[in-house]
Amino acid sequence: MIGGGQLARMTHQAAIDYGVTLHVLAATPDDPAVTAGAAHTIGRFDDLDDLVEVAQYGDVVTFDHELVPLGHLRALIEAGVHLRPGPEALGFSCDKLLARTTLDTLGEFRVPVPAFAPVSVVGDVEAFAGKHGWPVVLKGRSGGYDGRGVHVLDDLEGARRFLSDETSDPEVHWLVEEHLDLTAEFAVLLARSPSGNVAVYPPIATLQVDGICRELSIPADLPERIVASANRMAVSVIDGIDAIGICAVEFFCTRDGRLLLNELALRPHNSGHVTMEACRTSQFHQHLRAVLDWPLGSTDLISPAATVNIIAGPEAVDPLTRLPAALAVPGASIHLYQKSPRPGRKLGHVTALGSTVDEALATARSAAALLTQATFPTQPRPIEQGSEP
Amino acid sequence: MIGGGQLARMTHQAAIDYGVTLHVLAATPDDPAVTAGAAHTIGRFDDLDDLVEVAQYGDVVTFDHELVPLGHLRALIEAGVHLRPGPEALGFSCDKLLARTTLDTLGEFRVPVPAFAPVSVVGDVEAFAGKHGWPVVLKGRSGGYDGRGVHVLDDLEGARRFLSDETSDPEVHWLVEEHLDLTAEFAVLLARSPSGNVAVYPPIATLQVDGICRELSIPADLPERIVASANRMAVSVIDGIDAIGICAVEFFCTRDGRLLLNELALRPHNSGHVTMEACRTSQFHQHLRAVLDWPLGSTDLISPAATVNIIAGPEAVDPLTRLPAALAVPGASIHLYQKSPRPGRKLGHVTALGSTVDEALATARSAAALLTQATFPTQPRPIEQGSEP
Numbered sequence: 006m007i008g009g010g011q012l013a014r015m016t017h018q019a020a021i022d023y024g025v026t027l028h029v030l031a032a033t034p035d036d037p038a039v040t041a042g043a044a045h046t047i048g049r050f051d052d053l054d055d056l057v058e059v060a061q062y063g064d065v066v067t068f069d070h071e072l073v074p075l076g077h078l079r080a081l082i083e084a085g086v087h088l089r090p091g092p093e094a095l096g097f098s099c100d101k102l103l104a105r106t107t108l109d110t111l112g113e114f115r116v117p118v119p120a121f122a123p124v125s126v127v128g129d130v131e132a133f134a135g136k137h138g139w140p141v142v143l144k145g146r147s148g149g150y151d152g153r154g155v156h157v158l159d160d161l162e163g164a165r166r167f168l169s170d171e172t173s174d175p176e177v178h179w180l181v182e183e184h185l186d187l188t189a190e191f192a193v194l195l196a197r198s199p200s201g202n203v204a205v206y207p208p209i210a211t212l213q214v215d216g217i218c219r220e221l222s223i224p225a226d227l228p229e230r231i232v233a234s235a236n237r238m239a240v241s242v243i244d245g246i247d248a249i250g251i252c253a254v255e256f257f258c259t260r261d262g263r264l265l266l267n268e269l270a271l272r273p274h275n276s277g278h279v280t281m282e283a284c285r286t287s288q289f290h291q292h293l294r295a296v297l298d299w300p301l302g303s304t305d306l307i308s309p310a311a312t313v314n315i316i317a318g319p320e321a322v323d324p325l326t327r328l329p330a331a332l333a334v335p336g337a338s339i340h341l342y343q344k345s346p347r348p349g350r351k352l353g354h355v356t357a358l359g360s361t362v363d364e365a366l367a368t369a370r371s372a373a374a375l376l377t378q379a380t381f382p383t384q385p386r387p388i389e390q391g392s393e394p
Numbered sequence: 395m396i397g398g399g400q401l402a403r404m405t406h407q408a409a410i411d412y413g414v415t416l417h418v419l420a421a422t423p424d425d426p427a428v429t430a431g432a433a434h435t436i437g438r439f440d441d442l443d444d445l446v447e448v449a450q451y452g453d454v455v456t457f458d459h460e461l462v463p464l465g466h467l468r469a470l471i472e473a474g475v476h477l478r479p480g481p482e483a484l485g486f487s488c489d490k491l492l493a494r495t496t497l498d499t500l501g502e503f504r505v506p507v508p509a510f511a512p513v514s515v516v517g518d519v520e521a522f523a524g525k526h527g528w529p530v531v532l533k534g535r536s537g538g539y540d541g542r543g544v545h546v547l548d549d550l551e552g553a554r555r556f557l558s559d560e561t562s563d564p565e566v567h568w569l570v571e572e573h574l575d576l577t578a579e580f581a582v583l584l585a586r587s588p589s590g591n592v593a594v595y596p597p598i599a600t601l602q603v604d605g606i607c608r609e610l611s612i613p614a615d616l617p618e619r620i621v622a623s624a625n626r627m628a629v630s631v632i633d634g635i636d637a638i639g640i641c642a643v644e645f646f647c648t649r650d651g652r653l654l655l656n657e658l659a660l661r662p663h664n665s666g667h668v669t670m671e672a673c674r675t676s677q678f679h680q681h682l683r684a685v686l687d688w689p690l691g692s693t694d695l696i697s698p699a700a701t702v703n704i705i706a707g708p709e710a711v712d713p714l715t716r717l718p719a720a721l722a723v724p725g726a727s728i729h730l731y732q733k734s735p736r737p738g739r740k741l742g743h744v745t746a747l748g749s750t751v752d753e754a755l756a757t758a759r760s761a762a763a764l765l766t767q768a769t770f771p772t773q774p775r776p777i778e779q780g781s782e783p
Contacts, residue, residue: 018410021403021430024714024730024742041410042431285725285747300722307696307747325413333689336674341413353413358674358696 007050007059008069009036009043011342011351012273012289015281016069017043019289025297028062029069030055037342038069053077060086067250067296068272071099089199089249089296090271097246098271102146102180108242108266116238116266119257124179125172130164133181142182143167155216157184185265189258191225192276193239194288196251196295203240204291204301206284208232209276210362211255217349220369221279221312222362227258234264242269251292253277275314275351282338282356283310308358311366313373315353321346324353324376331355337372396439396448397458398425398432400731400740401662401678404670405458406432408678414686417451418458419444426731427458442466449475456639456685457661460488478588478638478685479660486635487660491535491569497631497655505627506654508646513568514561519553522570531571532556544605546573574654578647580614581665582628583677585640585684592629593680593690595673597621598665599751600644606738609758610668610701611751616647623653631658640681642666664703664740671727671745672699697747700755702762704742710735713742713765720744726761 006013009031017038020027028044029036039045044062048055050073060066065087078092088095097104102123108116122133124143134141143164145154158164168179190213194206210225211218225232239254253274255267277288286294286302294301315324323346324331331339341353355372359365395402398420406427409416417433418425428434433451437444439462449455454476467481477484486493491512497505511522513532523530532553534543547553557568579602583595599614600607614621628643642663644656666677675683675691683690704713712735713720720728730742744761748754 014410017431018407021407022727022729023717024732026429040415042406042433044431285727294721297718299718302721303724305725328412329686329688332683332691335692336694338411338674340411343413 006030006038006067006069007056007073009033009038009045010069011037011344012069013038013043014041014342015278015287015340016273016289016292017041019287019293022290023293025293026062028059030059035345037344040343051077053080056081057084057086060084065089065296067292068095071095071271075099091247091249094246094248094271097248098269099147101144101268102177104269105180107246116242117263118266119185120183121180123177124168124181125174125177127161127164127168127170130158130168130181131161134158134161137183140184142184144180144182146178146180185257186260187257188260189225189227190267191227191235191256191258192274193235193254193256194251194274194277194280195236195239195243195254196288196291196301197243197248198295198301199249199298201244202301203243204286204304205236205240206277206280206288206304207306208235209279211276217314217316217351218275219314219316220366221276222366223279223283223310224306224362226362231258231264238264238266239269242266250295251277251288275354278340278354279310279312279356280304281340282358283307309360309362309365310356310358311362311369312354312356313366313369314351315341315355315373315376317346317348317350317352318377319348320378321348321350322378327376327378331372331375334368334372334375336368339372339376395419395427395456395458396445396462398422398427398434399458400426400733400742401458402427402432403430403731404667404676404729405662405678405681406430408676408682411679412682414682415451417448419448424734426733429732440466442469445470446473446475449473454478454685456681457484460484460660464488480636480638483635483637483660486637487658488536490533490657491566493658494569496635505631506652508574508654508656509572510569512566513557513570514563514566516550516553516557516559519547519557519570520550523550526572529573531573533569533571535567535569574646575649576646577649578614578616579656580616580624580645580647581663582624582643582645583640583663583666583669584625584628584632584643585677585680585690586632586637587684587690588638588687590633591690592632593675593693594625594629595666595669595677595693596695597624598668600665606703606705606740607664608703608705609755610665611755612668612672612699613695613751615751620647620653627653627655628658631655639684640666640677664743667729667743668699668701668745669693670729671747672696698749698751698754699745699747700751700758701743701745702755702758703740704730704744704762704765706735706737706739706741707766708737709767710737710739711767716765716767720761720764723757723761723764725757728761728765 006029009029013029014037017027029038031039031045046059105121140159143156192209197203208225210222212220235256254269257265273288281287285305338356355369357365357368395418398418402418403426406416418427420428420434435448494510529548532545581598586592597614599611601609624645643658646654662677670676674694727745744758746754746757
């Protein structure tokens, strides 16, 4: 697995169950997968030599992020490495502009996405806002996550903070999107194997704050019709791009009644953490099954459940120091990533099962609050058009 | 943790969730905890220097077996090491004769055990059988597990295979027990922390074949009165011996209506594997909480469940080679220990949830059969008076 973050850490935990060894390419010995004991090589994901070296340890190579340069991925394929997913699918998930422009042509039907346009200069934003109105959402074409690279622009002055009137750079680095009035945000988590088998999880509601995923609940409280449409689109898209492994397809429901595909991630995903306790097969087990072309596991829900992320506050408290207090919350399953605390950093998550999603959420919030010393509002918050790959 | 077997392997998996590091004293680099990536020292559990070295890596020292010489444990305590449990409690679990003889005096009431006697020579067995009748059960005083050191003797000739008419050895190495006609065999799994908090799991039915635990189901189908008595006895015993950590207390129900305490193990236990999927807190998470004096977790049952052990047959097939086939069984959670296959060796286990125990058992048996190529009987088998620490 390229990358040694918390996704690799939890994939390693799942690999232990199957008696297989996950070897990770980690940036540092402090990476969460390395401190969890995964076999590892310390190196750089943008260094082809390091990628080639780590590839020799595995039957297949998979990813905990989408930052590997596409040229390197193609070179690995040429060297006979089994990449799962392959560069074409990965390119789709790491390039928002490519994703938006190709979704029209995929599958059996047009996949609806927010109105968008490529942006090079201030005038591109102005023209888009002239058609769709202010505010608009400016997004970096690639590399953005946890809200980084996503900006709500209220007017032309806002656009000037990021863009010039002219540019000589032929590369497009930004896209602009309509600002949506959202009523719901959810993810369809699903897996696809090289044999073409697909397994779809129950829909997962996601709550983003400042572009960072804060809370998840399963099953998302959505009309059956919406779930069926979203599942159909998600399967169509991952079939269309030949995705392999776990995929998370994020959807928006808008106040004007539209169901829009927002983004997709072709790897284990924050929204899927809730499956570790809530479903018969966790996303990490499922990812291993999919990339190794083993039969996919049952995605049946064991119980309604909720997950609250542990995000360091301004004081950057180490949640390990609060763990004993949080463990006193009955029924809270706590996962810490052994990351050094920095404000805004995801340091872990708490999942709880419940007879209802609300009951589960209350349990998970109690424990997460103790771990971060933050207080969690009990009232629903406004839904934000964040970015959460 | 002293020992690097599958119990240490799965404790390591749980430690990853809590963001703490489990350091194991393993016999070889192939030990299941080492191949799972646990931090480790390669050494001997009966070498005091190795024990002292590994103790420096942890705040507390705990165990995946009860084979460490008691003298070494006392030396560690004198050196200031926090052993959990301590040598007095461990001595109880590793010396069957001591356990049997002290159970009479523990707690608020006498704990019933099978009739027994210490054995040095053939005449001791003869005298015991004269009182209780043949057959009798001869057990090694310590070190026996998975049926090793347990022998059903039909007559005096049988006794002569293990014992002489005279001995000059002052040490007692055997005990003899009445042969019981069992109607049920089950374990009470519970945890106790240094603060004296205790958490008790629902009762777990165990099926032993040839002294090896084959199958588990939770909750055991027992009258409430029996469960209440067994729980009371189990709590009384672990309080009485000041046990710390997860404990498994095994009980017999006999055809003549007696509830008898068989054995106890003061560490994670095969019978508790089912809790990984079936309960809010797995035995491995609970063991960490208990030995670190953190609050104990909920033992609530999520669903009826069953576990089938994967035990190598005569062909000693590596279950990893059968894993893809077994993963096709929907709802089977498979755990492989990465142990080299030898006939009779436990190589992993399969757990399934179900709306009933029988449904869960059918699922787990299907997957386990595919992993071992063994066929599992669907009819209940006779219950055997095995030994399963």
